[in-house]
Amino acid sequence: MTVASFNPSIASQASMASAAASALDRVAPRAVAAPVAEVDAAASSYWSISTTMRPGSLSAGSVQEANEIAAAVSDTAALGLEQATDIVARIQQKLVLAKAIGADRNAINADISQMKVDLGAVVEDSTFNGDNWLMVEAGGRPKVASLLASVTTGDDGGLSINMVDFDTAKSTLVSRQEARDGVLTRAYAGTSLGGVPYNYYLMDAQSREPVEAGAREIRLDSGTTSDEIDGMISTLNRVLIDMVSARAEVSKTRSQVTGGGVLLQGLQGMSELGVSRLVDTELNEQRVRLTAEKVQDQLQSSALNMANVSMTSWLKL
Template sequence: MTSISFNSTAASALSLLTGSNKALQESQDRISSGLRVNQAADNAAYWSIATSMRADNLSLSSAEDATGLAAAVTDTAALGMEQATSIVSDIQSKLILAKAVGGDKTAINSEIDVLKDQLKTVAKSASFNGQNWLNLDKGQSPQVESMVASVSKSSEGQLSVNVIDFDTAGSTLVSAENADDGMLTRSYSGTTATGSAYEYYLLDPGATTPTSASAKPISLSASTTNDDIDGMIAATNAMMSSLTDAGAQIGATASRISQNTEFLADLQDVTAKGVGRLVDSNMEEEATRLSAAKVQQQLQTQMLNIANSGTRSSLSLFM
């Protein structure tokens, strides 16, 4: 006998259809988001780990941006130092030329003055985002610049920022505060191969604290002797040595920053892959499940329609 108060077949078909609709919705959500763990309810453990790793990746991304700024500063300083070294080398060549028989020292000095102006321009222009490692204005002194290198997290979850330090005392070319702080403004003294004492400086920035009062500028005139020129050449040679060392220090710092930047980028990729293994959907599997869920939905909809049609046939007997 068929009960008209409750259709068990239709109820069973409806229950199956509800389950298929839910499975279909879950597959659609996973395909649209690309995630099989989209919220804590999906898998609390995986969701917690993935959320923490995403936060770490965000910190790594910020550190990478910071190293990019640091790289720009060091690259600017390296370029300025390279240019300054080349110009001082040219000045040294002019001084050697001045020793030639019949050399026009006054004309050569005019060329040296032009090169000095170029050096001042290079020192002032080697600035990025307000950071200048080559030039110090009045009131400024060399200092240690700390640049972000990476970030790390301890086992207790404490985040720390690792830095690379660079002391601009080793890269300052011109100092308008204390002339002795600048490689081009301090004086260089010694004795030439012929036994003549010398003490010379290249640039005079009008520093608050000038260089040694006994020092003379590297400058030529018709009355400049060969012994004087030898002293100037010796001074520029010592200057070149300082510039070369400074360029090497800046280059080493730039290399460290570049390596850290590459490492941070690789670390972000590895972290993202780790998160993906935990929470990303397998799109091929989800596509298969979606197709299966659609077929089940269609079949169960037909079953429900058949069950309901049976009930309607029974009801028609009482009408």
């Protein structure tokens, strides 16, 4: 005899699966259809927003990126100058110590030599995006760098890009082309407070066009006289003055590379938000509905399978 039984669980799951399938049938055609909007999609103004605002947003993003690069380049130069100035000041302190009676000038010179190595590393590392305002490579010369400083908007809504120029001759510390172009590689001639003439430079960068004949690198040995050390100290006084001036010039330029990022973020956000609301909202809504219905359908199918397995096990009993 055949026994017919009614399983409420299976019936419930079958009903839910049927409802999910019906929902999918309703949503899928709407999701692939043309977007539905309360305004006439045939109107040119509707689609002109999409074609004008998105490229505008991309342009704003490009401008913002250029502004951020300008800020990073100037920040890198400022940091490098700060670190280099600190090292030069410590070298000068070593020279002062070398004037003391009984000072081991060979040992002090070893310390100074290491500081020069560190100084060269700082200068070389002061590079961002391929730009180094502190060093000129062989074959190059100091140049004028143009930076995107900020962006302003006019009363008519138009954008105005503000540029600022910086002459890297004001910040070059090391030149491997012409030694005189770098603060650390050029020679400083003068007369010390004691009336002794001097002509020294701090670093030898193996420049293609070296310092003039007669100039000597700052270094110590057991035969270095006190008057010579005075000349070296006087040289570093002038080097430090030029480095402080370079830091001031870089800081002045950096102070002008501000304010554009906030404005550009606002412009980009406004354009993206407007386009999204006017063009993408309906399509996004349909995609969300379709995804939700698909997930629900999968859940109901899984539940139905579990109910079938349960029923099969019950029949075996």
